[in-house]
Structure formats: C-alpha cells, structure tokens
Amino acid sequence: MRLWSLHPKYLDARGLVALWRETLLAKHVLEGRTAGYRNHPQLNRFKGLQRPVAAINAYLTTVYEEALRRGYRFDQTKIGRASSAIRIKVQEGQLNYEFQHLLKKLMTRDPEKFTQLQSTADIEANRLFDVIAGGIEAWEVV
Template sequence: MRLWSLHPSLLDRQGLLALWREGLLAQKVLAGQTRGYRNHPQLERFRDCPEPLNAIATYLHFVADEADRRGYHFARERLHLPANEIRLTVTDGQLAYEWQHLLAKLTARSPELWQRVSALEPRPHDMFDIVAGPIASWERPA
C-alpha cells in the first residue's frame, strides 16, 4: 500500500489507479470493515488525526479531482464522507524520499512522464502542508 504524499498529478495512469484502489482499502481499514492491513504503517498519519475517516475521504476526493481532470471516472459515491478542510503535514524529507521512489518507478514504467516531471520540484498532495523534517517514522525505506 502506498498513499502518496505527492500530488496525484505527478503519477502515471497506473499509479493514479493504484492510489485510488489502495486509498479505498485504507478507508475500509480505518472504518473497521476489513481485517487485512490494519497495522499497515502508511495508515498511521490518518489514524493520528482526530477524524481519520474524514481525513482519508478528503485525501481521496483530491485523488478523484485529478482523475476528473484526466477524463476518468472514480466513483466518489464509494467515499464515506464529503471532502472537508482537514489539513495534514508532510516533512520535506518524506516528500523527497517519495519523489525519488516515484521517479524510479516512472523510469521503468512510464519513461515519457519521467521525461516531463524529472526536472520538476516535488509537489505535495493538496491536503498536505510541508514542514522541515526527516523521512516519516511510518515510512519503511527500501
């Protein structure tokens, strides 16, 4: 499971589809509707919120916005709650780590997108504010 801190516009088609699917799974886990992935470290930042289901729903609404921009239809009716004003933080170290991880994936999977985005600065998902710091404690570097 990878719930990117990066903006969904930086993902290729496969990455965006996987993010939606994995985000819906995360929503089920946070709602207590499945046994699998309950202890997955990627869920820690959502669990640490006062309203985890609101946080994951807001996260997924932004993902669906990107899908809309690309002409895809992601079923928003699968989201438990409407988007709201929840904000989370991401460290610059975490964002840099994810950026390198994504670029490595794009090199092999979508070289044309890699060509367009590799010179860019990493941009966070719309619900994240960047703060100074290292890779997140929940990240499991390879």
C-alpha cells in the same frame, strides 16, 4: 499500499488507478470493515488524526478530482463525508523521498512521464498536506 503525499498529478495512469484502489482499501481499514492491513505504516498519519475516516475521504476526493481532470470515470459514490478543513503535516524529506521513489518506478513503467518529471525542482504536495522541515517520516519503510 502507498498513500502518496505528492500531488496526484505526478502519477502515471497506472499509479493513479492504484492509488484510488489502495486508498479505498485504507478507507475500509479505518472504518473497521476489513481485518487486513490494520497495522500498515502508511495509515499511521491518518489514524493519529481526530477524524481519520473524514481525512481519508478528503484524500480520496483529491484523487477523484485528479482522475476527473484526466477524463477518468472513478466512482464518486465510494467517497464518504469529508472535511475540507483537514490538514496533515508531512516532512519535506518525506516528500523528496516519495518523489525519488516515484521516479524510479516511472523509469521503467512510463519513460515518457519520467522524462517530464525528472527535472522537477519544486515538488508539490497533495493539497491536504502542509510541508514542514524534516526528514523521512518515521512510519516510512525505507
């Protein structure tokens, strides 16, 4: 499971579809509707919030909007009630780590997308995230 801090515009088609599926799984975990993945480190930043399900729904909304922009037809009814006021902090080092991780995946999976992104200087976070100074997050498995 990978819940990217990066803006979903950076993901290739396969990555965006995987993010949708994995975020829906994360939503089920946070709602207590599945026994698996309960202790997955990617969920820690959502679990620590006052309204974790509303936060994951807000995250799903950002993924859905990117899918719409690309002409994909994800099922919006799978997104529950979200709050536009939710903000999540992410350290700059985490954002950089994720971008490099994505580039490694794209090198083999989508060389054209890799070429488009490899010289990106300013990495944009998902709009839910406020980028702060710091390294790789403690919950990240390096």
